[in-house]
Amino acid sequence: MLLAAGHEVVGIDSDIFEGSTFGNGIQDIPELRKDVRDIEATDLQGFDAVLHLAGLSNDPLGNLNPDLTYEINHRASVRLAELSKQAGIERFIFSSSCSNYGAGGEDWLTEESAFNPVTPYGESKVRVEQDVSLLADDNFSPTFLRNSTAYGVSPRLRFDLVLNNLVAWALTTGRVYIKSDGSPWRPIVHIADISRAFIAVLHAPREVVHNEAFNVGRNEDNYQIRDLANIVKETVPGCEIEYALDGGPDKRCYRVNCSKILEVLPEFKPQWNARLGAQELYDAYQAVGLTLEDFEGPRYQRIAHIKKLLSDRRLDETLRWKSRVLAE
Numbered sequence: 001m002l003l004a005a006g007h008e009v010v011g012i013d014s015d016i017f018e019g020s021t022f023g024n025g026i027q028d029i030p031e032l033r034k035d036v037r038d039i040e041a042t043d044l045q046g047f048d049a050v051l052h053l054a055g056l057s058n059d060p061l062g063n064l065n066p067d068l069t070y071e072i073n074h075r076a077s078v079r080l081a082e083l084s085k086q087a088g089i090e091r092f093i094f095s096s097s098c099s100n101y102g103a104g105g106e107d108w109l110t111e112e113s114a115f116n117p118v119t120p121y122g123e124s125k126v127r128v129e130q131d132v133s134l135l136a137d138d139n140f141s142p143t144f145l146r147n148s149t150a151y152g153v154s155p156r157l158r159f160d161l162v163l164n165n166l167v168a169w170a171l172t173t174g175r176v177y178i179k180s181d182g183s184p185w186r187p188i189v190h191i192a193d194i195s196r197a198f199i200a201v202l203h204a205p206r207e208v209v210h211n212e213a214f215n216v217g218r219n220e221d222n223y224q225i226r227d228l229a230n231i232v233k234e235t236v237p238g239c240e241i242e243y244a245l246d247g248g249p250d251k252r253c254y255r256v257n258c259s260k261i262l263e264v265l266p267e268f269k270p271q272w273n274a275r276l277g278a279q280e281l282y283d284a285y286q287a288v289g290l291t292l293e294d295f296e297g298p299r300y301q302r303i304a305h306i307k308k309l310l311s312d313r314r315l316d317e318t319l320r321w322k323s324r325v326l327a328e
Contacts, residue, residue, distance in 0.1 A: 001195045003029075007202075010047070012039065012054070016309065016319065020300050022157040023288060035320055037076040041083050049091035050084045051198055052077060056319075057121065057158075057302075064303055066120040068319060073124035074131075081132045085140040092142040093201050094132060095194075097125045098187055098215060100146060104254030106185070111146070111213045111260055118251045129213065136211040143201050143209040147194050148187035148217035148256060151277050153284045159295040160302055163188060163228055163274060167281040170236035172292040179244045182226030184253040189217040190272035197261065200268035214261040218270055222255045228274060235278040 002009045011031040032043060036054040044050070055073040056064075077094070084092050099122035101109045117123045129144050136142055151163035159168055169177040197216045201209050223231075229241045261268055294300055298308040309315040316322055 001192070001199060003027075005199055005203075012036065012043070014054075014319075014321070016315070017156055017302070017305060020302075020305055021155055022300070023153070023155060023284065026155040036080060037072060038320075039076075039080055039083060041087055044084055044087040044089060047087070047089055049093065049202055050080065050089055051093045051095070051202075052080060053095040055095075055124070064306070069120040069124055070127075072319075073121065074127045077124075077128045078131045081128075081135055081142065085135055088139070090139065090141055090206075091202065092132070092140065093198055094128060094142060094144050095198075096129055096144045096146045096213065097122065098146050098148050098217075098254060098256050099252065100126050100129070101254040101256065103251045104185075104256075106253075106255065108219075108255050108257045109215075110257045111215060122252075133211055141206050141210045143211070144213040145194075145197055145201065146213055146215045146256075147197075148189040148215070148221065148258075150191050150194060151188050151274075151281070152190040152192060152272065153280055154191050157284075157300070158302065159300050162186060162225065163232070163277055164281060165295075166229055166232045167236065167278055168285060168290060168295045169292075170232050170239040171282060171285045172290060172295070174239050175242040176229045176232045176236075176239055177242050177244065178225060178229055178247060180225055180247045180250040182224065182229060182243065182247075184225055184250040185222055185255045186225060186228075186252075187215075187217045187222045187254070187256040187258070188228070188274060188277075189221060189270065190277055193217075193270040193272055196270065197265075197268050200261075200265040203267055204265055208264055212264075214264070215256045215258045216261060217256060217258045218262070219258055221258075221273060223274060225250075231274050231278050235275070235282055 009029055011029050014035040056069050081092050100115050102116040102118040102122050115126045117126050132142050150161055159165055166176050298304040
Protein backbone atom coordinates (compact mmCIF):
# COMPACT_ATOMS: atom_id res chain seq x y z
CA MET A 1 0.00 0.00 0.00
CA LEU A 2 2.92 2.34 0.66
CA LEU A 3 4.39 1.49 -2.73
CA ALA A 4 1.01 2.11 -4.38
CA ALA A 5 0.96 5.54 -2.70
CA GLY A 6 4.28 6.37 -4.36
CA HIS A 7 6.68 5.83 -1.46
CA GLU A 8 10.05 4.09 -1.49
CA VAL A 9 10.03 1.35 1.14
CA VAL A 10 12.75 -0.60 2.93
CA GLY A 11 11.81 -3.13 5.58
CA ILE A 12 13.73 -4.07 8.71
CA ASP A 13 12.82 -7.47 10.12
CA SER A 14 14.53 -10.23 12.05
CA ASP A 15 12.34 -12.65 10.04
CA ILE A 16 11.60 -14.95 12.96
CA PHE A 17 8.31 -15.79 11.27
CA GLU A 18 9.58 -16.29 7.73
CA GLY A 19 8.50 -19.93 8.03
CA SER A 20 4.93 -18.86 8.84
CA THR A 21 4.10 -17.14 5.56
CA PHE A 22 0.43 -17.59 4.64
CA GLY A 23 -0.83 -17.97 1.09
CA ASN A 24 1.10 -16.72 -1.90
CA GLY A 25 3.99 -15.14 -0.04
CA ILE A 26 5.29 -11.65 0.43
CA GLN A 27 5.94 -8.97 -2.14
CA ASP A 28 9.61 -8.51 -2.93
CA ILE A 29 10.55 -5.40 -0.98
CA PRO A 30 14.15 -4.40 -0.07
CA GLU A 31 14.82 -5.54 3.46
CA LEU A 32 17.50 -5.26 6.10
CA ARG A 33 17.47 -8.54 8.01
CA LYS A 34 18.19 -7.27 11.49
CA ASP A 35 16.79 -7.37 15.00
CA VAL A 36 15.33 -4.06 16.15
CA ARG A 37 17.66 -4.20 19.16
CA ASP A 38 20.68 -4.23 16.87
CA ILE A 39 19.84 -1.34 14.54
CA GLU A 40 22.58 1.25 14.19
CA ALA A 41 22.40 4.89 13.19
CA THR A 42 23.93 4.11 9.81
CA ASP A 43 20.98 1.84 9.01
CA LEU A 44 18.68 4.85 9.19
CA GLN A 45 20.55 7.35 7.06
CA GLY A 46 18.62 8.91 4.20
CA PHE A 47 15.07 8.06 5.25
CA ASP A 48 12.24 10.55 5.76
CA ALA A 49 10.12 8.45 8.12
CA VAL A 50 10.19 5.37 10.31
CA LEU A 51 7.00 3.33 10.69
CA HIS A 52 7.78 1.22 13.73
CA LEU A 53 5.84 -2.01 14.22
CA ALA A 54 8.54 -4.44 15.39
CA GLY A 55 8.01 -6.20 18.71
CA LEU A 56 6.81 -9.30 20.49
CA SER A 57 3.08 -9.33 19.87
CA ASN A 58 0.67 -9.73 21.49
CA ASP A 59 -0.30 -10.53 25.10
CA PRO A 60 0.34 -14.32 25.23
CA LEU A 61 3.67 -13.97 23.44
CA GLY A 62 4.57 -11.02 25.65
CA ASN A 63 3.93 -13.17 28.71
CA LEU A 64 6.31 -15.86 27.43
CA ASN A 65 9.26 -13.80 28.66
CA PRO A 66 8.26 -10.44 30.18
CA ASP A 67 11.89 -9.29 30.47
CA LEU A 68 12.43 -9.81 26.75
CA THR A 69 9.14 -8.05 26.05
CA TYR A 70 10.38 -4.93 27.83
CA GLU A 71 13.81 -5.21 26.23
CA ILE A 72 12.42 -5.49 22.69
CA ASN A 73 9.10 -3.66 22.84
CA HIS A 74 10.09 -0.85 25.20
CA ARG A 75 13.83 -0.22 25.39
CA ALA A 76 14.64 -1.07 21.76
CA SER A 77 11.71 1.04 20.54
CA VAL A 78 12.84 4.08 22.48
CA ARG A 79 16.41 3.56 21.28
CA LEU A 80 15.14 3.34 17.68
CA ALA A 81 13.35 6.67 18.13
CA GLU A 82 16.51 8.24 19.56
CA LEU A 83 18.60 6.92 16.64
CA SER A 84 15.98 8.15 14.17
CA LYS A 85 16.14 11.60 15.68
CA GLN A 86 19.95 11.58 15.51
CA ALA A 87 19.75 10.52 11.85
CA GLY A 88 17.58 13.52 11.01
CA ILE A 89 14.39 11.51 10.38
CA GLU A 90 11.49 13.88 10.93
CA ARG A 91 8.52 11.51 11.17
CA PHE A 92 8.34 8.57 13.58
CA ILE A 93 5.05 6.69 13.58
CA PHE A 94 4.74 4.14 16.38
CA SER A 95 2.39 1.20 16.22
CA SER A 96 0.89 1.41 19.69
CA SER A 97 -2.20 -0.45 20.86
CA CYS A 98 -5.58 -0.14 22.51
CA SER A 99 -4.11 -2.70 24.94
CA ASN A 100 -2.88 0.46 26.68
CA TYR A 101 -6.37 0.75 28.13
CA GLY A 102 -6.35 -2.86 29.37
CA ALA A 103 -8.99 -3.24 32.03
CA GLY A 104 -11.01 -0.35 30.68
CA GLY A 105 -14.46 -1.65 31.60
CA GLU A 106 -17.68 -0.55 29.92
CA ASP A 107 -16.91 3.15 29.48
CA TRP A 108 -16.05 4.67 26.10
CA LEU A 109 -12.33 5.44 26.09
CA THR A 110 -10.74 8.34 24.23
CA GLU A 111 -7.10 9.24 23.69
CA GLU A 112 -7.34 11.23 26.94
CA SER A 113 -8.49 8.26 29.01
CA ALA A 114 -6.23 6.75 31.66
CA PHE A 115 -3.89 3.91 30.78
CA ASN A 116 -4.66 0.66 32.58
CA PRO A 117 -2.57 -2.10 30.96
CA VAL A 118 -2.82 -5.58 32.45
CA THR A 119 -0.03 -7.38 30.54
CA PRO A 120 3.68 -6.85 29.81
CA TYR A 121 2.71 -6.19 26.17
CA GLY A 122 0.29 -3.41 27.09
CA GLU A 123 2.69 -1.96 29.66
CA SER A 124 5.50 -1.86 27.10
CA LYS A 125 3.35 0.12 24.66
CA VAL A 126 2.48 2.66 27.36
CA ARG A 127 6.13 3.14 28.28
CA VAL A 128 7.17 3.73 24.67
CA GLU A 129 4.52 6.41 24.22
CA GLN A 130 5.57 8.14 27.43
CA ASP A 131 9.30 8.06 26.64
CA VAL A 132 9.19 8.84 22.92
CA SER A 133 6.81 11.76 23.41
CA LEU A 134 9.59 13.46 25.39
CA LEU A 135 11.82 13.39 22.27
CA ALA A 136 9.40 15.52 20.25
CA ASP A 137 10.73 18.88 19.11
CA ASP A 138 10.86 21.12 16.04
CA ASN A 139 12.89 18.54 14.12
CA PHE A 140 11.41 15.25 15.34
CA SER A 141 7.70 14.51 15.17
CA PRO A 142 6.39 11.27 16.67
CA THR A 143 2.82 10.01 16.29
CA PHE A 144 1.25 7.14 18.21
CA LEU A 145 -1.33 4.93 16.50
CA ARG A 146 -3.25 2.95 19.11
CA ASN A 147 -4.52 0.17 16.89
CA SER A 148 -7.62 -1.76 17.72
CA THR A 149 -7.23 -5.54 17.63
CA ALA A 150 -6.22 -6.44 14.08
CA TYR A 151 -7.88 -8.96 11.80
CA GLY A 152 -7.82 -9.88 8.13
CA VAL A 153 -5.80 -11.77 5.55
CA SER A 154 -2.13 -10.92 5.05
CA PRO A 155 1.08 -12.78 4.17
CA ARG A 156 2.04 -13.06 7.85
CA LEU A 157 -1.49 -13.71 9.03
CA ARG A 158 -1.78 -14.15 12.78
CA PHE A 159 -4.05 -16.77 14.27
CA ASP A 160 -3.79 -15.43 17.83
CA LEU A 161 -6.13 -12.51 16.99
CA VAL A 162 -9.76 -12.92 17.93
CA LEU A 163 -11.62 -12.83 14.60
CA ASN A 164 -8.87 -14.66 12.72
CA ASN A 165 -8.89 -17.29 15.46
CA LEU A 166 -12.66 -17.79 15.67
CA VAL A 167 -13.02 -18.26 11.91
CA ALA A 168 -10.14 -20.77 11.92
CA TRP A 169 -11.75 -22.80 14.69
CA ALA A 170 -15.12 -22.71 12.94
CA LEU A 171 -13.76 -23.92 9.59
CA THR A 172 -11.43 -26.64 10.89
CA THR A 173 -13.56 -28.07 13.74
CA GLY A 174 -17.14 -26.89 13.21
CA ARG A 175 -16.91 -25.04 16.54
CA VAL A 176 -16.63 -21.29 17.16
CA TYR A 177 -14.47 -21.82 20.22
CA ILE A 178 -14.49 -19.01 22.80
CA LYS A 179 -11.87 -19.12 25.54
CA SER A 180 -13.52 -16.45 27.74
CA ASP A 181 -17.16 -16.03 28.79
CA GLY A 182 -17.76 -13.93 25.67
CA SER A 183 -18.50 -10.72 27.58
CA PRO A 184 -15.33 -8.63 27.04
CA TRP A 185 -15.52 -5.65 24.72
CA ARG A 186 -12.89 -5.36 22.03
CA PRO A 187 -12.47 -2.86 19.18
CA ILE A 188 -11.27 -4.52 15.98
CA VAL A 189 -9.79 -3.15 12.74
CA HIS A 190 -8.68 -4.75 9.47
CA ILE A 191 -4.95 -4.78 8.74
CA ALA A 192 -5.59 -2.88 5.49
CA ASP A 193 -7.32 -0.13 7.47
CA ILE A 194 -4.41 0.00 9.94
CA SER A 195 -2.20 0.50 6.89
CA ARG A 196 -4.50 3.30 5.70
CA ALA A 197 -4.07 4.98 9.10
CA PHE A 198 -0.26 4.92 8.84
CA ILE A 199 -0.39 6.36 5.34
CA ALA A 200 -2.86 9.07 6.41
CA VAL A 201 -0.51 10.14 9.23
CA LEU A 202 2.46 10.09 6.86
CA HIS A 203 0.62 12.41 4.47
CA ALA A 204 -0.90 14.72 7.08
CA PRO A 205 0.46 18.19 7.85
CA ARG A 206 3.02 17.97 10.62
CA GLU A 207 1.09 20.22 13.00
CA VAL A 208 -1.94 17.92 12.84
CA VAL A 209 -0.13 14.77 13.97
CA HIS A 210 2.85 16.12 15.95
CA ASN A 211 3.18 14.17 19.23
CA GLU A 212 -0.45 13.08 18.95
CA ALA A 213 -2.07 9.74 19.73
CA PHE A 214 -4.94 8.30 17.70
CA ASN A 215 -7.21 5.36 18.41
CA VAL A 216 -7.36 3.44 15.12
CA GLY A 217 -10.72 2.00 14.11
CA ARG A 218 -14.36 3.05 14.10
CA ASN A 219 -16.82 3.36 16.97
CA GLU A 220 -19.22 0.87 15.37
CA ASP A 221 -16.47 -1.75 15.30
CA ASN A 222 -16.43 -2.29 19.06
CA TYR A 223 -17.81 -5.77 19.67
CA GLN A 224 -18.30 -8.11 22.56
CA ILE A 225 -16.56 -11.41 21.84
CA ARG A 226 -19.92 -13.18 21.77
CA ASP A 227 -21.08 -10.81 19.00
CA LEU A 228 -18.05 -11.74 16.90
CA ALA A 229 -18.81 -15.41 17.53
CA ASN A 230 -22.33 -14.95 16.18
CA ILE A 231 -20.99 -13.24 13.05
CA VAL A 232 -18.64 -16.17 12.50
CA LYS A 233 -21.48 -18.66 13.05
CA GLU A 234 -23.51 -16.88 10.36
CA THR A 235 -20.49 -16.89 7.99
CA VAL A 236 -19.16 -20.44 8.31
CA PRO A 237 -21.83 -23.02 7.36
CA GLY A 238 -22.70 -25.71 9.87
CA CYS A 239 -20.70 -24.46 12.85
CA GLU A 240 -21.81 -24.05 16.47
CA ILE A 241 -20.60 -21.77 19.26
CA GLU A 242 -18.79 -23.47 22.14
CA TYR A 243 -17.43 -21.87 25.32
CA ALA A 244 -14.37 -23.22 27.09
CA LEU A 245 -15.33 -24.89 30.38
CA ASP A 246 -12.82 -22.77 32.30
CA GLY A 247 -13.60 -19.57 30.40
CA GLY A 248 -14.25 -16.66 32.73
CA PRO A 249 -14.38 -12.92 32.14
CA ASP A 250 -11.24 -11.51 30.51
CA LYS A 251 -9.56 -8.63 32.35
CA ARG A 252 -8.80 -7.10 28.95
CA CYS A 253 -12.06 -5.30 28.26
CA TYR A 254 -12.28 -1.91 26.57
CA ARG A 255 -14.62 0.07 24.30
CA VAL A 256 -12.69 2.64 22.32
CA ASN A 257 -13.87 5.92 20.83
CA CYS A 258 -12.21 6.43 17.44
CA SER A 259 -13.83 9.74 16.51
CA LYS A 260 -10.58 11.73 16.66
CA ILE A 261 -8.75 10.01 13.80
CA LEU A 262 -11.77 10.25 11.50
CA GLU A 263 -12.19 13.95 12.24
CA VAL A 264 -8.52 14.98 12.16
CA LEU A 265 -7.33 12.80 9.25
CA PRO A 266 -9.84 12.98 6.40
CA GLU A 267 -7.61 10.74 4.26
CA PHE A 268 -8.29 7.88 6.68
CA LYS A 269 -11.30 6.06 5.27
CA PRO A 270 -11.66 2.55 6.73
CA GLN A 271 -13.36 0.09 4.42
CA TRP A 272 -13.85 -3.09 6.44
CA ASN A 273 -16.14 -4.45 9.14
CA ALA A 274 -16.28 -7.74 11.04
CA ARG A 275 -18.77 -9.39 8.68
CA LEU A 276 -16.72 -8.61 5.57
CA GLY A 277 -13.56 -9.68 7.40
CA ALA A 278 -15.04 -12.99 8.52
CA GLN A 279 -16.02 -13.80 4.94
CA GLU A 280 -12.56 -12.84 3.64
CA LEU A 281 -10.90 -15.07 6.23
CA TYR A 282 -13.26 -17.99 5.55
CA ASP A 283 -12.57 -17.80 1.82
CA ALA A 284 -8.79 -17.57 2.33
CA TYR A 285 -8.69 -20.47 4.80
CA GLN A 286 -10.70 -22.63 2.42
CA ALA A 287 -8.40 -21.74 -0.47
CA VAL A 288 -5.28 -23.03 1.33
CA GLY A 289 -6.98 -26.02 2.97
CA LEU A 290 -6.26 -24.78 6.50
CA THR A 291 -6.15 -27.47 9.19
CA LEU A 292 -6.37 -27.32 12.98
CA GLU A 293 -2.80 -28.63 13.15
CA ASP A 294 -1.65 -25.71 11.00
CA PHE A 295 -3.02 -22.85 13.03
CA GLU A 296 -2.70 -24.38 16.50
CA GLY A 297 0.72 -25.91 15.79
CA PRO A 298 4.24 -24.54 15.27
CA ARG A 299 3.66 -23.48 11.66
CA TYR A 300 1.41 -20.53 12.45
CA GLN A 301 0.94 -20.29 16.22
CA ARG A 302 3.37 -17.62 17.35
CA ILE A 303 4.45 -19.06 20.70
CA ALA A 304 4.69 -22.61 19.34
CA HIS A 305 6.73 -21.37 16.37
CA ILE A 306 9.24 -19.56 18.59
CA LYS A 307 9.48 -22.53 20.97
CA LYS A 308 10.27 -24.80 18.03
CA LEU A 309 12.99 -22.45 16.76
CA LEU A 310 14.43 -22.45 20.29
CA SER A 311 14.29 -26.23 20.64
CA ASP A 312 15.88 -26.63 17.19
CA ARG A 313 18.62 -24.27 18.42
CA ARG A 314 18.05 -21.87 15.55
CA LEU A 315 17.31 -19.02 17.98
CA ASP A 316 19.26 -18.29 21.14
CA GLU A 317 17.61 -17.48 24.46
CA THR A 318 17.44 -13.78 23.54
CA LEU A 319 15.41 -14.68 20.39
CA ARG A 320 18.25 -13.76 18.08
CA TRP A 321 19.25 -16.02 15.20
CA LYS A 322 22.36 -18.03 15.91
CA SER A 323 25.20 -16.87 13.65
CA ARG A 324 25.71 -20.23 11.97
CA VAL A 325 22.08 -20.20 10.83
CA LEU A 326 22.47 -16.77 9.29
CA ALA A 327 25.64 -17.90 7.56
CA GLU A 328 23.71 -20.70 5.87
